[in-house]
Amino acid sequence: MQDITHDKPIKNEHRFLSVSDLKKVHLRGETEVPALRGVSCQFEKGSFNFILGPSGSGKSSLLYLLGALDDPTDGEIQFAGQSLSSFTEDQRDHYRREQVGFIFQSFNLLKTLNAVDNVLVPFLPQGINAELRDRAIDLLTQVGLGHRLDHHPHHLSGGEQQRVAIARALLKKPELVLADEPTGELDSESGAEVFRYLRKLHDEQQTTVIVVTHDERYLENADRLLHLADGKLLREEIHSRAID
Numbered sequence: 001m002q003d004i005t006h007d008k009p010i011k012n013e014h015r016f017l018s019v020s021d022l023k024k025v026h027l028r029g030e031t032e033v034p035a036l037r038g039v040s041c042q043f044e045k046g047s048f049n050f051i052l053g054p055s056g057s058g059k060s061s062l063l064y065l066l067g068a069l070d071d072p073t074d075g076e077i078q079f080a081g082q083s084l085s086s087f088t089e090d091q092r093d094h095y096r097r098e099q100v101g102f103i104f105q106s107f108n109l110l111k112t113l114n115a116v117d118n119v120l121v122p123f124l125p126q127g128i129n130a131e132l133r134d135r136a137i138d139l140l141t142q143v144g145l146g147h148r149l150d151h152h153p154h155h156l157s158g159g160e161q162q163r164v165a166i167a168r169a170l171l172k173k174p175e176l177v178l179a180d181e182p183t184g185e186l187d188s189e190s191g192a193e194v195f196r197y198l199r200k201l202h203d204e205q206q207t208t209v210i211v212v213t214h215d216e217r218y219l220e221n222a223d224r225l226l227h228l229a230d231g232k233l234l235r236e237e238i239h240s241r242a243i244d
Contacts, residue, residue: 017043017066017176017208022075024061024231035061037231038075044224045175046206048199050213050239053228059212060180062228066210067100067178068092079176097122101169101207103179103198107161109153115140116149119168132171139167143197159190163197170201177202179211183218191218 024036036058043049051059064070065077068084077084079095087095096102109118119136120128140149143163153161162182169177179198183191195218202209211218219225223239 016045016080018078019062019066020076020078022062022065022077023073024058024065024070025073026061034231036065036072036075039228039231039233040075041226041233041236043208043210045208047208047224048202048220048222049208049210049224049226050216050219051210051226051228052213052216054214056230057228058231059214059228061231063178063180063210063212066176067102068095098172099175101172101174101177103162103165103169103177103182105181105184107153107158107165107185109161109164111153114150114152115145115156115164118153118164119171121168122172136167136171139171139201140164142201143167144193157190158186159193162186162190162194166194166198166201170205170207173205174207177207177209179209181213182211183213183215188217191215 019039019041022036022039023034026033026035039058039062051062053059061070065072068087072085079099084092084095110121113121116133116136119140120132123132137146137149140146140163143166145160145163145167148156148160153164156164165182177198182198183194186194198209199220201207219239221240225237225239227234227236
């Protein structure tokens, strides 16, 4: 692995997501439990990133703050030069709905809907037109589910359900995809399959992807790695495999 050194800074125009001295404290009754202790980092547009660390290191807390699903106790997150903390509630809703795609470990599919309608769920409040439905079908076909369009979640394997979730996240063509342990409930074969499709769609849409995981089996050359422990960023590096 290749360390990222400060003498080769990321160009400012590529730092479309920037984190500065981020702190997050959770309250457990009257007890304060620090989840993040002053994390600073940047994410390049179009990059594929992993946030690594053991349980309790603050990985998911950081991801939820990047997605504006929670508020920091202190510090700042800037998206395309704008501070998330300055967003109005409407702007935060727009950011989550239009610019960020979420992929969770638990899939979050609605059991009463088939695969196509589960992909379309984020757009239900706005109404579904024929073009949008065609895009949903195309994405499901791209992730290998063209023959499972009318199947409900209980008729799909775990890997297939997660691929539906990936298609749902990418339907809105987000600038940012946040994935929280997306293979945590899958066997290794299904997990590899999910990452294969996620990388394929990332390459085609040039979406910035940030994945939280404790599993390093799915790393590839040029992935950006951020190692967290005890709420602190230990180091950043670019992943590279040694040549035998």
